[in-house]
Amino acid sequence: EDKVVQSPLSLVVHEGDTVTLNCSYEVTNFRSLLWYKQEKKAPTFLFMLTSSGIEKKSGRLSSILDKKELFSILNITATQTGDSAVYLCAVASRGKGAQKLVFGQGTRLTINP
Amino acid sequence: DADVTQTPRNRITKTGKRIMLECSQTKGHDRMYWYRQDPGLGLQLIYYSFDVKDINKGEISDGYSVSRQAQAKFSLSLESAIPNQTALYFCATSGGAGYGYTFGSGTRLTVV
Numbered sequence: 001e002d003k004v005v006q007s008p009l010s011l012v013v014h015e016g017d018t019v020t021l022n023c024s025y026e027v028t029n030f031r032s033l034l035w036y037k038q039e040k041k042a043p044t045f046l047f048m049l050t051s052s053g054i055e056k057k058s059g060r061l062s063s064i065l066d067k068k069e070l071f072s073i074l075n076i077t078a079t080q081t082g083d084s085a086v087y088l089c090a091v092a093s094r095g096k097g098a099q100k101l102v103f104g105q106g107t108r109l110t111i112n113p
Numbered sequence: 114d115a116d117v118t119q120t121p122r123n124r125i126t127k128t129g130k131r132i133m134l135e136c137s138q139t140k141g142h143d144r145m146y147w148y149r150q151d152p153g154l155g156l157q158l159i160y161y162s163f164d165v166k167d168i169n170k171g172e173i174s175d176g177y178s179v180s181r182q183a184q185a186k187f188s189l190s191l192e193s194a195i196p197n198q199t200a201l202y203f204c205a206t207s208g209g210a211g212y213g214y215t216f217g218s219g220t221r222l223t224v225v
Contacts, residue, residue: 034213041201041218041219042218043214044216100146101158101214102158104155
């Protein structure tokens with residue numbers, strides 16, 4: 001059974017700090033790993049990673065995948081209160097199962113002013 | 114207009130009632146999904162559909178049924194609602210493998 005585990009489950013930091021969120025996975029026929037940000041309702045897409053060692057970057061957010069060790073990290077530098085959200089990691093596999101994502105539990109990030 | 118629209122946004126219903134949650138999309142995607150979210154459990158897949166004639170069970174399909182009325186419409190039914198089905202429900206669409214999902218705004222369902 002495919003499995004995605006995120007850590008920590010909850011994190012509280014001060015504005016300006018740098019945070020690293022972790023995602024490890026066990027999946028048959030890995031295709032891609034995705035990161036989402038969920039503030040109030042619908043998750044919004046951040047990154048899709050398919051290759052090891054290639055960093056994806058968007059402003060203060062960056063993410064990288066290690067397919068050998070089966071994990072990914074999401075980094076946020078110079079955090080702002082607007083970064084407060086639940087961050088979800090999900091994995092897609094190849095084959096018919098590629099059409100569905102398996103999600104981790106999420107990391108609830110709180111940024112205090 | 115939103116790409117993926119869910120109705121209703123919020124619903125309270127009594128135990129034993131039948132309830133339907135509706136989802137429509139304007140993205141032209143074939144793939145549609147229903148997920149539920151409970152606190153601390155991430156999103157769990159209920160049902161998914163690759164086209165109008167293709168319906169598949171997800172991890173937690175017991176107590177739920179779905180109908181794909183058209184490419185753009187995918188509804189989720191609770192035949193006899195029970196309190197542990199109280200959750201946030203999301204519909205999502207995808208353009209295919211290698212693409213991310215687009216989520217609706219969610220339906221908060223409370224069963225009392």
